[in-house]
Amino acid sequence: MHLVLIMYGEDDALSPMFSNESYIDRKYRLELFDSCMYAPKLKRFNPAKPIYELDCPFCGAPKSHLVWMPHKRTWKFLCSTKNRRNCQSQMEFPILLKTWCPELFLSYQWERFDVGTTGAGFNCP
Numbered sequence: 187m188h189l190v191l192i193m194y195g196e197d198d199a200l201s202p203m204f205s206n207e208s209y210i211d212r213k214y215r216l217e218l219f220d221s222c223m224y225a226p227k228l229k230r231f232n233p234a235k236p237i238y239e240l241d242c243p244f245c246g247a248p249k250s251h252l253v254w255m256p257h258k259r260t261w262k263f264l265c266s267t268k269n270r271r272n273c274q275s276q277m278e279f280p281i282l283l284k285t286w287c288p289e290l291f292l293s294y295q296w297e298r299f300d301v302g303t304t305g306a307g308f309n310c311p
């Protein structure tokens with residue numbers, strides 16, 4: 187319990203915890219957000235289906251979204267669809283992490299492996 191409290195730490199006010207997000211996903215999502223030039227904004231504060239708005243890390247398109255998918259218990263990244271020149275990327279959180287920040291993905295993958303949520307039947311290779 188003590189460990190959990192440390193992990194959820196001081197930024198809870200800025201970055202609410204969503205009921206079904208795993209602590210590993212949350213930890214790496216916050217690390218990714220920290221690397222952004224403009225911090226992603228919580229567009230819809232609904233703990234059941236939150237949406238973050240951010241610049242696409244691949245093509246820079248503003249108003250791209252990170253959408254929580256409750257049935258899959260993961261985030262899906264969607265490049266902005268407002269402009270045809272946008273890269274139109276769509277991917278779930280582990281692949282987003284892998285593409286955006288390969289070094290961070292390696293330690294994420296290791297933590298997922300450690301708790302037994304990689305490979306067949308999971309969204310992390």
Ligand SMILES: [Zn+2]
Pocket residue numbers: 242243244245246247265266272273274275
């Ligand atoms: Zn894009």
